[in-house]
Amino acid sequence: MPGMTPPVLDVHGLSRTFQLRSGPVHAVRGIDLTAGRGEILGVLGPNGAGKTTTVRMLATLLPPSGGRAVVAGHDLLDDPAGVRARIGYVAQSGGLDPSCPVGEELVTQGRMHRLSRAGSRARAAELAADLHLEDLLERPTAALSGGQRRRLEIALGLVNRPEVLFLDEPTTGLDPGSRADLWDLVRRVRRDHGTTVLLTTHYLDEADALADRLVIVDAGTVVAEGTPADLKARHGAATLQDAFLAITGRATDAPAAV
Amino acid sequence: MNQLFADTGVIFGRSMRQTLRSKTSLTFGMLQPLLFLALMGPLLSKVDLRTGGTSWQAFVPGLLVQLSLLGGMFVGMGILVERQVGVIDRMRATPLHPAAPLLGRTLRDVVQLVVQSALLVVLGVAFGLRAPLAGVLLGFVFVGLLSAALALLSYGLAMNVRTTPEFAAIANTVVLPMMLLAGLLLPMTLAPGWLDAASRIIPFRYTVDAVRHLYLGEYTDGTVLAGLGVTAGLATVALYGGLALFRRSARTP
Numbered sequence: 384m385p386g387m388t389p390p391v392l393d394v395h396g397l398s399r400t401f402q403l404r405s406g407p408v409h410a411v412r413g414i415d416l417t418a419g420r421g422e423i424l425g426v427l428g429p430n431g432a433g434k435t436t437t438v439r440m441l442a443t444l445l446p447p448s449g450g451r452a453v454v455a456g457h458d459l460l461d462d463p464a465g466v467r468a469r470i471g472y473v474a475q476s477g478g479l480d481p482s483c484p485v486g487e488e489l490v491t492q493g494r495m496h497r498l499s500r501a502g503s504r505a506r507a508a509e510l511a512a513d514l515h516l517e518d519l520l521e522r523p524t525a526a527l528s529g530g531q532r533r534r535l536e537i538a539l540g541l542v543n544r545p546e547v548l549f550l551d552e553p554t555t556g557l558d559p560g561s562r563a564d565l566w567d568l569v570r571r572v573r574r575d576h577g578t579t580v581l582l583t584t585h586y587l588d589e590a591d592a593l594a595d596r597l598v599i600v601d602a603g604t605v606v607a608e609g610t611p612a613d614l615k616a617r618h619g620a621a622t623l624q625d626a627f628l629a630i631t632g633r634a635t636d637a638p639a640a641v
Numbered sequence: 642m643n644q645l646f647a648d649t650g651v652i653f654g655r656s657m658r659q660t661l662r663s664k665t666s667l668t669f670g671m672l673q674p675l676l677f678l679a680l681m682g683p684l685l686s687k688v689d690l691r692t693g694g695t696s697w698q699a700f701v702p703g704l705l706v707q708l709s710l711l712g713g714m715f716v717g718m719g720i721l722v723e724r725q726v727g728v729i730d731r732m733r734a735t736p737l738h739p740a741a742p743l744l745g746r747t748l749r750d751v752v753q754l755v756v757q758s759a760l761l762v763v764l765g766v767a768f769g770l771r772a773p774l775a776g777v778l779l780g781f782v783f784v785g786l787l788s789a790a791l792a793l794l795s796y797g798l799a800m801n802v803r804t805t806p807e808f809a810a811i812a813n814t815v816v817l818p819m820m821l822l823a824g825l826l827l828p829m830t831l832a833p834g835w836l837d838a839a840s841r842i843i844p845f846r847y848t849v850d851a852v853r854h855l856y857l858g859e860y861t862d863g864t865v866l867a868g869l870g871v872t873a874g875l876a877t878v879a880l881y882g883g884l885a886l887f888r889r890s891a892r893t894p
């Protein structure tokens with residue numbers, strides 16, 4: 384997949400420094416990434432590693448301090464509008480209006496992607512059916528369970544049939560059942576639509592189970608890269624947990640759940 | 642340009658539905674002007690405010706400007722919350738025109754504040770206000786312009802502060818002196834010379850004077866025109882300022 388067709392995600396030396404009164408914070412220090420069409424790329428790292436900063440840059444929300452990236456065939460710096468039309472972005476915080484009913488949130492998202500009124504209603508209905516949100520359309524988003532919220536947020540990210548879907552810590556805070564459902568959903572999105580998915584996580588089991596390929600980041604740099612099997616083999620580790628420990632010299636700050 | 646209008650319409654619709662869903666939104670910002678109308682207005686009914694006409698013709702225009710000021714200056718609270726839960730980022734990651742989130746919300750605020758103003762005027766009539774219809778209707782144009790100006794600045798500020806208390810502190814610090822200095826409750830015709838002079842640096846002074854003249858049916862004596870110039874000028878500055886502050890927040894979150 385990567386190498387055969389031009390990568391859908393091609394990132395070189397991406398960096399970001401925040402200037403604070405207390406001094407500069409080098410959140411991301413020159414990251415390289417690639418992902419091919421239909422690939423699920425896991426960005427694994429402890430809290431503060433720079434995962435969110437990286438994703439926000441790739442989603443055009445934060446100007447990089449350095450580096451370049453091509454996202455879905457469009458240059459991040461020269462054509463951010465071209466990028467926005469072709470990505471879905473689901474923030475860790477989700478970005479739902481608590482008072483807004485589910486159906487309305489879906490339709491408005493379509494309108495923001497410049498679908499016609501009828502077009503965005505049709506797309507909303509399609510996604511609601513596909514992501515099992517049909518019975519929730521009238522419900523305000525504040526009244527959803529954690530798993531339902533995540534499904535809606537991902538549905539919002541899929542409204543424009545993106546080539547790349549960014550999921551920032553999509554299962555943090557979910558119960559085990561909802562996590563498993565979400566993994567299935569991500570796999571299904573990739574299978575049905577060939578969507579490239581970049582997801583960040585600090586759960587080792589999630590990275591192991593879901594990602595085709597992993598990029599391990601620590602303190603703003605890529606410290607290892609490969610398939611979960613590669614990484615384990617390379618470090619003679621039985622589990623990803625052991626491999627991670629060998630690579631970074633420490634555990635991620637959350638235990639690998641269930 | 643057409644795309645900007647269409648996108649602004651989308652955000653206006655979304656914001657308007659938010660407002661209509663909320664049970665408190667109609668009264669948001671209205672409580673103070675209403676209390677002043679009911680509890681202070683009657684006290685003035687036998688006082689000569691030296692503006693010509695009845696005290697209600699001077700008092701109600703002041704309350705309208707107060708409503709725009711309080712209602713407009715604090716709309717940023719709403720966007721602060723949306724920014725914190727990631728709604729703004731979600732919008733920014735779509736092709737939506739970058740000015741639409743600001744302009745669509747501002748348009749909603751203008752509609753809401755003009756409707757509230759109309760309500761206030763109707764209540765004023767119940768208390769004893771009599772004013773020419775044309776003047777009252779023209780007064781809403783001033784309310785709309787002023788509301789737009791304040792909402793734009795309020796959103797621009799809210800996008801550039803870190804916390805809600807920080808925003809509230811700045812907004813409160815600005816609002817109270819402005820309200821007093823503009824002569825909203827009691828007109829500056831009663832003021833000693835130095836206070837009257839100081840009040841002339843406050844743009845709302847010209848807005849409220851113009852609306853008072855409109856309520857007296859004095860359309861052509863220059864006060865109305867001066868008020869229109871200052872208010873429209875303020876709205877224009879606020880438009881550019883608000884857009885610049887919005888862009889700035891995207892560069893340095």
Ligand SMILES: Nc1ncnc2c1ncn2[C@@H]1O[C@H](COP(=O)(O)OP(=O)(O)O)[C@@H](O)[C@H]1O
Nearest residue numbers: 401408410429430431432433434435436437894
């Ligand atoms: N807006 C910001 N201003 C200053 N520092 C920030 C900002 N956003 C992130 N950081 C810092 O950058 C580093 C990486 O953060 P982040 O990308 O959120 O990590 P992760 O998502 O991997 O937990 C952290 O040290 C964090 O404190």
Ligand SMILES: [Mg+2]
Nearest residue numbers: 434435475552
């Ligand atoms: Mg994060």
